[in-house]
Amino acid sequence: MISKHIQKIMDMGEAFSEVFAEGAKLKEADGAENVFDFGIGNPNVKAPAIVNETAIRLLRDMDSLAVHSYTDTSGLPAARRKIAASLNRRFGTDYNEKNILMTVGAAGGLNVMIRTLMDADEEILTIAPYFSEYDCYAANAGVKIAAVPPNTVDFMPNLELFEQMIHEKTKMVLINTPNNPSGVVYSLQTLQKMAEILEKKQAEYGTTIYLISDEPYRELVYDGATCPWVPNIYRNTIVAYSFSKSLSLPGDRIGYLTIPSQIDDFEEVVTAASVANRTLGFINAPALQQMVVAECCDEQTDVSYYDGNRELLYRSLTEMGYECIKPQGAFYLFVKALEEDDRAFCKKAREHKLLLTMGIGFRCPGYVRISYCVSREMIEKALPAFRALAQEYQK
Numbered sequence: 001m002i003s004k005h006i007q008k009i010m011d012m013g014e015a016f017s018e019v020f021a022e023g024a025k026l027k028e029a030d031g032a033e034n035v036f037d038f039g040i041g042n043p044n045v046k047a048p049a050i051v052n053e054t055a056i057r058l059l060r061d062m063d064s065l066a067v068h069s070y071t072d073t074s075g076l077p078a079a080r081r082k083i084a085a086s087l088n089r090r091f092g093t094d095y096n097e098k099n100i101l102m103t104v105g106a107a108g109g110l111n112v113m114i115r116t117l118m119d120a121d122e123e124i125l126t127i128a129p130y131f132s133e134y135d136c137y138a139a140n141a142g143v144k145i146a147a148v149p150p151n152t153v154d155f156m157p158n159l160e161l162f163e164q165m166i167h168e169k170t171k172m173v174l175i176n177t178p179n180n181p182s183g184v185v186y187s188l189q190t191l192q193k194m195a196e197i198l199e200k201k202q203a204e205y206g207t208t209i210y211l212i213s214d215e216p217y218r219e220l221v222y223d224g225a226t227c228p229w230v231p232n233i234y235r236n237t238i239v240a241y242s243f244s245k246s247l248s249l250p251g252d253r254i255g256y257l258t259i260p261s262q263i264d265d266f267e268e269v270v271t272a273a274s275v276a277n278r279t280l281g282f283i284n285a286p287a288l289q290q291m292v293v294a295e296c297c298d299e300q301t302d303v304s305y306y307d308g309n310r311e312l313l314y315r316s317l318t319e320m321g322y323e324c325i326k327p328q329g330a331f332y333l334f335v336k337a338l339e340e341d342d343r344a345f346c347k348k349a350r351e352h353k354l355l356l357t358m359g360i361g362f363r364c365p366g367y368v369r370i371s372y373c374v375s376r377e378m379i380e381k382a383l384p385a386f387r388a389l390a391q392e393y394q395k
Contacts, residue, residue: 009136019346023355030353036382038370039355041180041331043248045306045373048299051247054292067291071284074274075102075256079294083256086297091229093260101257101273102285105250106216106242108277109257111137113212113238114172115276116269118143122171127157129334129364131180131214144169150364154325155182155334156190163197168205173198177227178217181362181369182334183327185221188228195234208236208264216242216255217330219300222307225328231260238263243293245331248301254289306331309372309379316383317370320390331373334359338393342366348392352385 019039027035058067074080080097087095103109118124120142126134128150138145148165151158157175166173175194177186186194198209213230218241221227231237242255259270277284313333314326323336337345342359346368349356359367372379 005139009139018343019355019357019361022350026350026353026355035353035355036378036385037355038372038374038382039357041245041371041373042250043245043301043331043373044375045248045302047248048296048301050299051249051292051296054295055288058288058291062291067288069287071102071287071290072274073278073284074270075100075285076287076290076294079290080256082294083297087258091232093229093231095258095260098270099259099261101259101270101277102290103240103255103257103277104282104285105244105253105255106214106240107133107137108253108280108282108285109240109242109255110134110174110212110214111140111280112273112276112282113210113240113257114138114141114143115280116272117210118171121169123167123169124172124174125162125165125170126174126176127162129155129179129181129359129362129367130174130176132361132363134174147363152336152364152367155179155184156186157194159190159193159197162194163201166197166201166209168207170201170209171207172210172212174212174214175230176214178215178221178327178329180217180330181332181357181359181364181367182325183330183332184325185225185227185328188233191228191230191233198234198236202236210263211237213237213239215239216245219246220303220306220331221329222303222310223328227329231258231262235260236263238269243289243297246300247293247296249289249293252286252289254285254293256285305376306373309374309376312376313370313372313379317386320387321394322386322390331371333370333372334362334364335368335370337366337368338390340366342368349389352389354382354385354389 077097080100083100084095087093114137123144124138126147128147148162202209211234218227239258244250324333339345346356346358357369359365
């Protein structure tokens with residue numbers, strides 16, 4: 001028998017596992033080339049050429065022991081210095097290697113910070129819709145997670161409810177901007193207001209509330225949108241970042257935490273995060289990839305390709321009668337299902353060979369996520385299927 005803990009986590013991810021299981025059946029029956037898979041956020045744009053060139057050069061020129069050895073649990077000092085310098089150039093900060101901890105993607109970084117900061121009687125507050133793996137990360141640490149209900153008008157945080165839901169046991173607020181699944185980018189004004197609320201609540205309860213900003217899509221923004229650097233707005237902010245999207249390296253599992261010196265208990269937090277990185281089983285982020293991203297941290301994948309997909313899919317679907325906001329970032333459309341039950345809608349979509357992800361998986365039922373990090377050709381071939389699906393509900 002499997003453990004009750006992992007069964008609970010499996011149940012949490014049921015909406016996603018159903019997409020994969022049903023999608024696999026559909027592809028086996030009809031051929032993968034005949035199925036339109038919009039279910040997963042796996043970048044289809046290749047990594048910049050310099051990423052592969054850098055990896056090849058390092059493997060060719062460096063001592064193989066150095067390339068493949070364990071590193072300090074916080075990461076290679078040289079890599080951390082280069083990433084700190086990049087952030088300083090971009091955001092006017094004054095970070096050094098001590099402010100950077102290399103992690104196994106942003107997911108690894110989030111697990112590290114939850115284990116570092118949270119006790120079992122404390123609570124994480126996040127904002128729906130949100131990546132439901134957050135529930136799993138909280139469960140791994142045995143802590144509670146609560147979510148501000150979604151604002152389905154524009155998917156910006158409902159700050160009135162946000163303020164009401166903070167209490168004396170709220171130790172961490174977890175935000176994701178640009179947001180998966182809505183594509184919303186939190187505005188400077190929104191983040192400033194959020195910071196004001198958190199400062200007031202810290203004073204009210206005499207506690208520290210850490211804001212963790214999960215930013216794997218930070219470089220994927222459109223229409224002139226920008227992502228404010230949250231630590232410049234709220235002092236007790238820690239940023240989790242991944243190169244999975246910005247450099248199209250999801251399988252390489254490489255990212256970092258930025259832990260600014262001005263946060264409360266900085267020295268203790270930095271030391272504890274390094275310990276958590278080890279005791280969670282990560283030990284250290286992949287050594288070769290630390291070296292690669294250190295040299296390529298100012299590079300970026302071809303965002304214009306995703307933008308073209310976004311424009312085509314958004315324009316086409318809204319013309320067909322689907323409802324969604326136009327995303328400013330990431331590579332997802334969050335579309336209102338054409339019936340109340342998003343599970344039933346996704347089942348109906350599969351009859352048209354369309355694989356979509358249920359909104360309930362993001363704690364926002366009645367919606368579906370459509371990932372447009374796919375080939376342009378697939379989108380064009382899928383449009384008649386989306387039209388036929390819409391027409392079924394218009395009869």
